[in-house]
Amino acid sequence: MTKRVLDNHLQFQQSHDHRAEADRQNKDDDLMTEEHELPMVEIFETVEGEGTRAGYLTTFIRLFHCNLRCVWCDTQYSYAPQKPVFYATIDQIVKKVKYLGNPYICLTGGEPLIHGNQAVQLLLALAKLEQIKDIHIETNGAIALQPFVAARNSDILMQQKVRFIMDFKLKGSGEREKMLLENLELLEHQDEIKFVVDVS
Ligand code: SF4
Numbered sequence: 001m002t003k004r005v006l007d008n009h010l011q012f013q014q015s016h017d018h019r020a021e022a023d024r025q026n027k028d029d030d031l032m033t034e035e036h037e038l039p040m041v042e043i044f045e046t047v048e049g050e051g052t053r054a055g056y057l058t059t060f061i062r063l064f065h066c067n068l069r070c071v072w073c074d075t076q077y078s079y080a081p082q083k084p085v086f087y088a089t090i091d092q093i094v095k096k097v098k099y100l101g102n103p104y105i106c107l108t109g110g111e112p113l114i115h116g117n118q119a120v121q122l123l124l125a126l127a128k129l130e131q132i133k134d135i136h137i138e139t140n141g142a143i144a145l146q147p148f149v150a151a152r153n154s155d156i157l158m159q160q161k162v163r164f165i166m167d168f169k170l171k172g173s174g175e176r177e178k179m180l181l182e183n184l185e186l187l188e189h190q191d192e193i194k195f196v197v198d199v200s
Contacts, residue, residue, distance in 0.1 A: 039084035
């Protein structure tokens with residue numbers, strides 16, 4: 001969850017008028033709108049800089065909202081009191097991913113799995129795309145992985161393409177106590193664990 005915006009001009013264009021957007025932004029605690037749109041920060045492409053897919057041109061989908069407040073967070077624009085940049089349906093997100101054309105996707109935030117079943121539906125839709133080889137999900141260790149692992153296990157394309165990158169928060173984050181240790185037992189061979197270490 002440390003990616004920078006390198007290609008702002010690729011950002012998804014909001015499809016609704018300003019008045020509707022203002023109404024939505026007043027609903028600070030709503031994770032979804034009535035139209036089942038996801039609150040978004042950005043969709044862009046850049047070279048992955050972390051993990052086993054480092055070096056690959058990747059489409060980043062950054063969802064809004066996070067359940068943690070790490071002291072060194074560098075994406076504070078992805079949760080309250082900031083506001084979503086725009087809202088998008090799953091179909092709109094998939095359309096943008098197809099347009100960009102990259103075989104690698106990073107689903108990030110914020111905390112993307114905070115969106116529960118909508119996150120699962122998005123993953124199912126992305127996994128169906130023939131162009132997609134890999135969907136890695138940056139998750140913060142404080143969301144129960146079990147439902148998402150079960151969803152992966154229930155779909156052959158999800159099994160082939162979806163990987164969890166568990167960003168386990170150490171003491172320096174200020175959020176160590178919120179880590180769900182049982183998540184670690186759910187990770188499989190294709191998944192990864194990330195630790196941010198403060199060496200100052
Ligand atoms: S998990 Fe921590 S680092 Fe990641 S977006 Fe949330 S507050 Fe920031």
